[in-house]
Amino acid sequence: MLKVGLIVNPIAGMGGKVGLKGTDGEMYEKALNLGAKPISPGRIEDVLDLVKRRDLYFFCAPGSMGEEYLAKREFGFERVGKTGDATSREDTRRIAKSMMDKGVDILVFVGGDGTARDILDAVGMDIPVIAIPSGVKMFSSVFVFSPHAAAEMMDCCGDDFTEKEVLDIDEDAFRGNRLDAKYYGTLKVPNIQRLLQGKKAASNVKHSTKDKKKEVAKYVVDNMNKDCLYILGPGTTVKEVADALGVGKTLLGIDAVFNGESIGIDIGEKEILSLIDAHKKAKIIVTPIGGNGFIFGRGSRQISSEVLRKVGKENIIIISTLDKIGGMESLHIDSGEYKVDREIGGKINVLTGYKEEIIMEVKY
Amino acid sequence: MIDLSSNESPYGRSCEELMDLCRGLEDLNRYLAYGELERLERELAEYCGVDKERIFVGSGTDNLIRNALLKFYKGMDLIVLNPCGNRVVETAKDLGMRIRRIQLRPPEFRVDWKSLEIKKSIVAIDYPNNPTGQLLIEKNELECLLKNGNIVIIDEAGYEYSERTFAGMVGAYEKLAVTRTLDKAFGLAGLRVGYMVAGDFFVKVIGKTVDINRPAFVCAMEALRDKRHMRESVSKTLEEREYLEYRLRELGFDVYKSQANYLCVRSEIADLALRLREKGILVEDLSREWFDGYFRISIGGRDENSRLLEEIELMCG
Numbered sequence: 001m002l003k004v005g006l007i008v009n010p011i012a013g014m015g016g017k018v019g020l021k022g023t024d025g026e027m028y029e030k031a032l033n034l035g036a037k038p039i040s041p042g043r044i045e046d047v048l049d050l051v052k053r054r055d056l057y058f059f060c061a062p063g064s065m066g067e068e069y070l071a072k073r074e075f076g077f078e079r080v081g082k083t084g085d086a087t088s089r090e091d092t093r094r095i096a097k098s099m100m101d102k103g104v105d106i107l108v109f110v111g112g113d114g115t116a117r118d119i120l121d122a123v124g125m126d127i128p129v130i131a132i133p134s135g136v137k138m139f140s141s142v143f144v145f146s147p148h149a150a151a152e153m154m155d156c157c158g159d160d161f162t163e164k165e166v167l168d169i170d171e172d173a174f175r176g177n178r179l180d181a182k183y184y185g186t187l188k189v190p191n192i193q194r195l196l197q198g199k200k201a202a203s204n205v206k207h208s209t210k211d212k213k214k215e216v217a218k219y220v221v222d223n224m225n226k227d228c229l230y231i232l233g234p235g236t237t238v239k240e241v242a243d244a245l246g247v248g249k250t251l252l253g254i255d256a257v258f259n260g261e262s263i264g265i266d267i268g269e270k271e272i273l274s275l276i277d278a279h280k281k282a283k284i285i286v287t288p289i290g291g292n293g294f295i296f297g298r299g300s301r302q303i304s305s306e307v308l309r310k311v312g313k314e315n316i317i318i319i320s321t322l323d324k325i326g327g328m329e330s331l332h333i334d335s336g337e338y339k340v341d342r343e344i345g346g347k348i349n350v351l352t353g354y355k356e357e358i359i360m361e362v363k364y
Numbered sequence: 365m366i367d368l369s370s371n372e373s374p375y376g377r378s379c380e381e382l383m384d385l386c387r388g389l390e391d392l393n394r395y396l397a398y399g400e401l402e403r404l405e406r407e408l409a410e411y412c413g414v415d416k417e418r419i420f421v422g423s424g425t426d427n428l429i430r431n432a433l434l435k436f437y438k439g440m441d442l443i444v445l446n447p448c449g450n451r452v453v454e455t456a457k458d459l460g461m462r463i464r465r466i467q468l469r470p471p472e473f474r475v476d477w478k479s480l481e482i483k484k485s486i487v488a489i490d491y492p493n494n495p496t497g498q499l500l501i502e503k504n505e506l507e508c509l510l511k512n513g514n515i516v517i518i519d520e521a522g523y524e525y526s527e528r529t530f531a532g533m534v535g536a537y538e539k540l541a542v543t544r545t546l547d548k549a550f551g552l553a554g555l556r557v558g559y560m561v562a563g564d565f566f567v568k569v570i571g572k573t574v575d576i577n578r579p580a581f582v583c584a585m586e587a588l589r590d591k592r593h594m595r596e597s598v599s600k601t602l603e604e605r606e607y608l609e610y611r612l613r614e615l616g617f618d619v620y621k622s623q624a625n626y627l628c629v630r631s632e633i634a635d636l637a638l639r640l641r642e643k644g645i646l647v648e649d650l651s652r653e654w655f656d657g658y659f660r661i662s663i664g665g666r667d668e669n670s671r672l673l674e675e676i677e678l679m680c681g
Contacts, residue, residue, distance in 0.1 A: 323653060
């Protein structure tokens with residue numbers, strides 16, 4: 001029997017679709033007021049449905065932090081610790097410590113960068129973890145790249161472990177269009193590299209790279225269609241497109257342009273969907289996240305699976321510089337909906353210059 | 365400086381051999397005539413097992429490929445692997461061609477050619493691929509590309525090491541050309557003698573010109589006349605490749621099986637290329653347009669390889 005600890009941060013990722021870039025501090029209340037719905041429960045349900053091995057015995061946190069997902073299934077489990085009505089980071093830390101005392105072999109948790117830091121505070125390098133992403137940003141390399149990867153990791157984890165980084169992202173800075181990532185610590189994870197996401201590297205700012213970004217942006221702008229809605233994802237490469245058009249753009253939010261005019265700044269999923277409905281044709285322009293290669297599902301949850309379904313793979317334009325994309329083995333998608341991931345997955349062209357592209361594989 | 369970054373042969377020719385060659389240079393005041401070049405074409409045709417008409421000699425394979433591109437680029441895309449050794453991309457960019465790269469991924473670096481549905485393209489493939497040392501296209505995949513009307517140029521710079529070639533197919537497929545060189549196994553990198561074995565489509569359009577100089581011609585003729593030097597240096601290089609591969613694995617490197625005179629390796633040692641450079645050894649760092657931690661190491665002679673291994677051992681502590 002493998003003794004598995006399970007802790008779910010039920011509110012992680014809720015800020016994403018409503019454009020809040022995180023639920024630290026008072027942002028959780030704000031996300032609720034904006035109609036945000038929980039994401040983590042769906043994630044852990046997916047993982048538990050996909051796990052094949054049956055020799056697992058769970059030690060889980062109470063209620064929405066773990067117990068309620070196991071109660072519906074056939075796994076043996078026991079509850080560890082107590083929580084109040086609203087769960088907190090103290091609950092995560094305290095329960096993770098108790099699980100360690102119970103002698104769990106591995107600790108599975110669902111959350112974002114914040115949750116990873118809490119787990120690290122509690123267990124350090126003493127027990128290995130499987131980190132299932134459900135936050136907004138998840139820049140830490142400790143995370144697996146999808147629930148499918150998490151299930152596979154649970155199925156085949158042995159006693160070979162590696163160390164992965166946990167980063168501390170300043171959410172206030174992130175909301176203010178700055179990426180401020182600090183190294184926070186290291187967690188131990190099963191050594192299955194193909195299932196882990198890379199660390200987001202700060203985009204290269206060499207002069208030649210800047211020129212190359214401009215070149216890609218010029219090609220995109222030269223080939224823009226009239227009467228077509230363009231949804232612009234985050235990142236400095238996409239910002240070059242907005243600059244080439246002469247319109248404003250947030251660095252980390254989602255924006256929209258139509259016939260060369262800005263028609264939406266820092267918009268959430270709902271606004272994106274209604275803009276798509278109001279226009280005959282829509283395209284999405286995104287750049288992969290440096291290091292981990294995500295095109296959708298990290299950093300820009302406003303571009304949800306529903307948005308992707310409506311726009312379609314043929315209307316997704318991926319742009320990058322060659323020095324950034326060339327360092328990636330493949331791109332990743334984790335939109336939250338397997339069917340959408342599968343449709344967008346496979347071979348895809350990425351623009352890397354004026355009439356220059358590279359054919360990449362999108363994994364899901 | 366020990367240069368293990370340029371895929372050159374470490375085995376030069378002896379002074380006596382060079383003196384012999386100089387005796388063929390009395391006519392240095394004369395241009396090389398096409399009639400003379402034909403003799404070289406004949407030697408190369410025999411070496412490749414094709415008709416002389418299919419052989420085009422040029423100053424380096426990059427120039428031969430560039431000439432082909434100039435003739436055929438209109439309305440065509442260029443397809444290359446990423447990374448790849450040839451410099452065809454710059455020419456394609458100057459010509460305003462659309463460039464499509466195919467990203468290679470370890471550990472098997474395989475390209476699923478059939479799923480890419482390539483049409484109206486000039487496909488330039490290095491075989492073995494530089495820097496991975498892998499043979500990344502099969503005969504049936506090549507036939508499929510050609511049957512779809514694409515022009516395919518296979519760069520076989522490493523042929524003498526891999527002994528795998530598509531040159532025998534140029535008679536059957538008019539849009540296929542194979543380029544090779546005397547730079548590597550024949551040890552004439554300083555003279556840059558390349559040649560193309562071309563299908564009819566190329567033969568009809570590309571005119572024969574005298575693009576190499578007399579010293580290059582004289583040395584190429586001699587190198588082809590007596591192939592012992594080439595065979596010996598290839599055999600030593602293959603032995604050294606096996607040795608280097610084995611030792612680097614012992615030192616914790618991931619080493620990919622290579623069909624060429626270099627090894628593609630992955631190492632956890634931080635700033636490996638930079639630190640080796642400080643010790644006077646050059647290796648190619650592949651992180652600029654490809655993955656961090658990947659390097660291409662040309663196979664040197666035993667002394668050079670031993671120096672490299674010594675330095676790496678010191679870094680490993």
